[in-house]
Amino acid sequence: METLKYKVIKSLAQYKAYCVLLEQLVDQHSRTAAVRDEIELLTLLIHDYDEKVADQQALDPIQLLRSFMDEHKWRAKDMAEFLGVSKGYVSDILNYKKGLSKEVIRKLASRFKVKQEAFNRAYPIHQSENKPTRAMAR
Numbered sequence: 830m831e832t833l834k835y836k837v838i839k840s841l842a843q844y845k846a847y848c849v850l851l852e853q854l855v856d857q858h859s860r861t862a863a864v865r866d867e868i869e870l871l872t873l874l875i876h877d878y879d880e881k882v883a884d885q886q887a888l889d890p891i892q893l894l895r896s897f898m899d900e901h902k903w904r905a906k907d908m909a910e911f912l913g914v915s916k917g918y919v920s921d922i923l924n925y926k927k928g929l930s931k932e933v934i935r936k937l938a939s940r941f942k943v944k945q946e947a948f949n950r951a952y953p954i955h956q957s958e959n960k961p962t963r964a965m966a967r
Contacts, residue, residue: 835870838878839942847871885943889952890929891922897941912936925955 838844851871854864885893898908905923909916912933921927929937929948938945 838874844878847875885947890948890950891925891952893947928954
């Protein structure tokens, strides 16, 4: 089987390399049908990567985490196992009750191949309305 000349962009380095290639192809004076097809394919790959990056930047860290979980068909149980934490902790994170720790951010960024900054952004934490009250001694 023949290897593909271009693949879906999965890293910033690959993105930059494809941008340089696209620029070189566009600057060519004579464009054959094959070169035009290459330009079109590179443009689609670059656009797709741009959209993914823009989507990641538009999502808060929990929305981003949920999108990765959906993409990888992970449930809270799977996430808890991967992170080495309880399902309750993952549930609290996904329901905006607890923040992401530095260790969790590092693990998520490494696993999903994004910069830590994607998960290390401010987002609202919802305080429980039914906080346990202290029982009064009788």
